[in-house]
Amino acid sequence: MSTSERMEKIVSLCKRRGFIFQSSEIYGGLNGCWDYGPLGTELKRNLKDFWWRRMVHERDDVVGMDGSILMNRQVWVASGHEGTFTDPMVDCRNCRSRFRADQLPEKNGRKQCTVCGSYDLTEPRAFNLMFKTYVGATEDESALTYLRPETAQAIFVQFKNILEVSRKKLPFGIAQVGKAFRNEINPRNFTFRSREFEQMELEYFCRPEQGLELLEYWLQERLKFYADIGIGSDLLHLHKIPPEECAHYSKGTYDIEFQFPFGVQELEGVAYRTDYDLTQHQKASGKSLEYFDEETKQHFIPHVVEPSAGVDRTVLALICAAFDEEQVTDEKGKAETRTLLRFHPRIAPIKCGIFPLLKNNERLVRQAREIVDLLRPHMMVFYDESGAIGRRYRRQDEAGTPFGVTVDFDTIGESGPAGEGTVTIRERDSMKQQRVALAEIKPFLLERIQ
Numbered sequence: 001m002s003t004s005e006r007m008e009k010i011v012s013l014c015k016r017r018g019f020i021f022q023s024s025e026i027y028g029g030l031n032g033c034w035d036y037g038p039l040g041t042e043l044k045r046n047l048k049d050f051w052w053r054r055m056v057h058e059r060d061d062v063v064g065m066d067g068s069i070l071m072n073r074q075v076w077v078a079s080g081h082e083g084t085f086t087d088p089m090v091d092c093r094n095c096r097s098r099f100r101a102d103q104l105p106e107k108n109g110r111k112q113c114t115v116c117g118s119y120d121l122t123e124p125r126a127f128n129l130m131f132k133t134y135v136g137a138t139e140d141e142s143a144l145t146y147l148r149p150e151t152a153q154a155i156f157v158q159f160k161n162i163l164e165v166s167r168k169k170l171p172f173g174i175a176q177v178g179k180a181f182r183n184e185i186n187p188r189n190f191t192f193r194s195r196e197f198e199q200m201e202l203e204y205f206c207r208p209e210q211g212l213e214l215l216e217y218w219l220q221e222r223l224k225f226y227a228d229i230g231i232g233s234d235l236l237h238l239h240k241i242p243p244e245e246c247a248h249y250s251k252g253t254y255d256i257e258f259q260f261p262f263g264v265q266e267l268e269g270v271a272y273r274t275d276y277d278l279t280q281h282q283k284a285s286g287k288s289l290e291y292f293d294e295e296t297k298q299h300f301i302p303h304v305v306e307p308s309a310g311v312d313r314t315v316l317a318l319i320c321a322a323f324d325e326e327q328v329t330d331e332k333g334k335a336e337t338r339t340l341l342r343f344h345p346r347i348a349p350i351k352c353g354i355f356p357l358l359k360n361n362e363r364l365v366r367q368a369r370e371i372v373d374l375l376r377p378h379m380m381v382f383y384d385e386s387g388a389i390g391r392r393y394r395r396q397d398e399a400g401t402p403f404g405v406t407v408d409f410d411t412i413g414e415s416g417p418a419g420e421g422t423v424t425i426r427e428r429d430s431m432k433q434q435r436v437a438l439a440e441i442k443p444f445l446l447e448r449i450q
């Protein structure tokens with residue numbers, strides 16, 4: 001399968017099974033904006049919940065916050081976004097298409113329009129990626145602000161408040177998950193480059209002398225995180241940004257990249273941003289953002305290491321990593337293609353499908369319903385009684401459901417006492433089946449989805 005064919009199949013599966021739809025589809029869509037359907041929403045929630053668990057709940061040194069999307073315009077002036085958060089834009093004079101200059105292919109040292117092939121392009125000019133909006137009823141400069149292009153700045157401007165209420169000592173971090181908006185010149189590659197997306201960001205504040213060591217520490221933590229959601233190191237590339245390409249305030253940056261079907265692309269940046277952001281906001285606001293070290297009796301502005309990941313990009317990476325097709329033989333001996341998503345059980349949208357062998361047998365249905373009631377408080381399950389059992393398995397394979405519980409005549413004791421009180425648990429990837437006692441279903445599944 002070619003990489004473009006693979007991507008087409010993934011996009012089509014996402015729509016067919018309700019992972020991701022085009023935003024405002026019935027009106028022709030809105031470029032760069034996407035809606036998550038029932039399965040996509042569960043997948044995204046599981047990812048964000050696991051990130052929060054790893055980064056906040058399982059640690060003593062990180063607390064969370066949830067900042068507003070609209071902030072005082074001065075935040076964006078001080079952070080440098082108003083002045084410099086730009087991409088170089090060029091227009092094709094021939095067909096009037098618009099591009100990001102750095103994404104255009106070059107032929108014989110000249111940039112070429114990817115739509116009509118013309119070389120007649122304008123000089124690149126800086127295009128600010130922030131969406132403008134007005135706060136209140138007056139639409140003039142005094143009311144202007146922006147939809148946040150990253151969640152990080154809310155953390156910097158609340159640093160002092162959170163330091164005081166949490167009573168944390170350096171090093172400690174503030175984590176946040178939320179929407180960000182960028183008016184990308186060329187949204188592309190499905191959800192990869194969107195105009196509205198979510199970020200999961202941690203700002204980990206430290207002493208200046210700890211910065212470089214913590215950069216390496218957080219890089220390793222983040223790689224472990226990806227392995228724990230099923231994106232192993234074989235699918236990732238690590239790119240250490242050469243010092244001359246790092247932002248002027250950064251003393252080191254890594255990009256964690258993923259092998260998407262459309263190429264190796266950034267999933268997350270881990271950056272040592274020194275004391276740049278807090279210093280900028282202290283200068284611009286006139287409010288002290290210093291930390292007082294009780295041991296040394298010194299005041300100083302903390303340095304920060306920032307692992308910043310995209311939710312939507314990671315969801316896309318999870319789907320790309322999980323997508324598979326294999327040739328199997330059905331129960332009648334016919335060869336067929338099985339499409340499946342091999343999600344790690346921890347992030348799979350549905351953890352378990354529950355199937356009575358026949359829908360018109362009251363005892364089978366009642367027993368299956370009881371299992372649904374038993375599991376529902378603990379995990380997302382899906383009850384399905386329609387169609388042949390093989391078809392029901394296939395439907396759940398395509399949704400990425402790692403386990404299926406089938407209630408059959410053994411379960412209800414109609415095939416003799418041997419299998420009474422047991423069900424079949426089918427494992428998605430191997431398709432292996434095993435008999436498990438009714439009382440064991442919950443612990444069996446809980447152990448595997450944590």
Ligand code: GAP
Nearest residue numbers: 150152192193194197267268269308309310313
């Ligand atoms: N606070 C630092 C920051 O925002 P960034 O590299 O610009 O750094 C961090 O963004 C992450 O946000 C990226 O690695 C990516 O996963 C995600 N991201 C950025 N722009 C995006 C876009 N247009 N669409 C989807 N995700 C995006």
